[in-house]
Amino acid sequence: MKTNEIMAMLQAKHPGESEYLQAVQEVLESIEEVYNQHPEFEQAKIVERMVEPDRIYTFRVTWVDDKGQVQTNLGYRVQFNSAIGPYKGGLRFHKAVTPSMLKFLGFEQTFKNALTTLPMGGGKGGSDFDPVGKSNDEIMRFCQAFMLELWHCIGPDEDVPAGDVGVGGREIGFLDGMYRKLARQYNTGVLTGKGMTWGGSILRPEATGYGALYFAQLALEKIGKSLKGQRVSLSGFGNVAWGAAKKAKQLGAKVVAISGPDGVCEIPDGITDEMIDYMLEMRASNRNKVEDMAVKYPAATKFTAGKKSWSVPVDIAFPSAFQNELSLADAKELKANGCWAVFEISNMGCQADAIHWMQHEGGMLFAPGKAVNAGGVATSGLEMTQNAEHISWTAAEVDERLHHIMSAIHEQCVKYGTQADGKVDYVKGANIAGFMKVATAMMEEGIV
Ligand code: GLU
DSSP, X not given: OOXXXXXXXXXXXXXXXXXXXXXXXXXXXXXXXXXXXXHHHHHTTHHHHHTSOSEEEEEEEEEEOTTSOEEEEEEEEEEEEOTTSSEEEEEEEOTTOOHHHHHHHHHXXXXXXXXXXXXXXXXXXXXXXXXXXXXXXXXXXXXXXXXXXXXXXXXXXXXXXXXXXXBOXXXXXXXXXXXXXXXXXXXXXXXSSOOGGGTOOTTHHHHHHHHHHHHHHXXXXXXXXXXXXXXXXXXXXXXHHHHHHXXXXXXXXXXXXXXXXXEEEEOTTOOOHHHHHHHHHHHHTTXXXXXXXXXXXXXXXXXXXXXXXXXXXXXXXEXXXXXXXXXXXXXXXXXXXXXXXXXXXXXXXXXXXXXXXXXXXXXXXXXXXHHXXXXXXXXXXXXHHHHHHTOOOOHHHHHHHHHHHHHHHHHHHHHHHBOTTSOBOHHHHHHHHHHHXXXXXXXXXXXX
């Protein structure tokens, strides 16, 4: 396998699908050497089969807004790879959603889910519906209309969606309510991220952020450091940043910046529990403005319009909002201000040249989203197990399992990513470990 030949073929087949091509290129570059040590992979055309989704559903979603106007959006479900289990992955509602974005996310999800040690394949879905400025009733009507089409494509042993950007507990509630009505299935693990009274797992809302901080702690321990006393920045203020802020604070780090599409909110003395709770209200308001935090806590914060979190001096940065949110210039600015580690919680949060620079010229510690943020989908897997067993575990039980899974992911990165100088290349480690698991399953299942 030659990465450039596969990439040329993909570019010809999928012109302009930049996020998807970027995600594939990153994985192929990491695995090329290992792949070429296995002639049987080449013979079974594993890479050619793995880079294309199994299938993509595209559907029209029509709904009526509060003014009585008819609105039409596009809905999608990308079922990427089912070699190790049912398709699993979130739904993203965002105005910029395209097939390219969902294909990149589904591709990444396949490897991420493989790393969790649980039997879950990879999928992703969503819509170009923009939740910003929408009322609760509009969100409900959109979710119901979306599920009217989606329910044909999913099932507890077939495809299990969850949340992602723009889809949290409220949206999962509306989606699940409609699924129950249509499918007449009431004990379903057909969605994860459910509410506590109807089959959800305790700690699922926090899990992506908690898992990320557990992973960071393990990576720091490996080099004789800890999170205690570190100044950290997050981006966004959604569900992921919220969970990360909570755990960062519990582990003794100081969260000094969060951000939004409107700018950055600096918190020089560190985020407080009250502010962390307020992040939830900010998200539920659908205003999408981080300035609201500065308006609520003017004495403790400073809002700067148009700036990102990466302009604030920190020790460790945690991109936790959107793909490609951290550029090469941002990486250089972080480093110049004293930052020495970046843990990507968002999916593909850093641009490819930024990652390359941080790992080489910048000499920074970098770990990719598919390892760092896997605690979210892993806890979705734990929710599926609880649903299948008709039981609910305690917070302590879920947390212990999450911690155990994050340790297993870290170990796999160390196993496959340790370099000659003893340092761990977490990009390589995560990509090779995830790839080997999926490739082995595909080999054993034959040419299908
Ligand atoms: N959207 C999350 C992710 O990117 C969670 C998916 C899930 O829980 O299925 O992994």
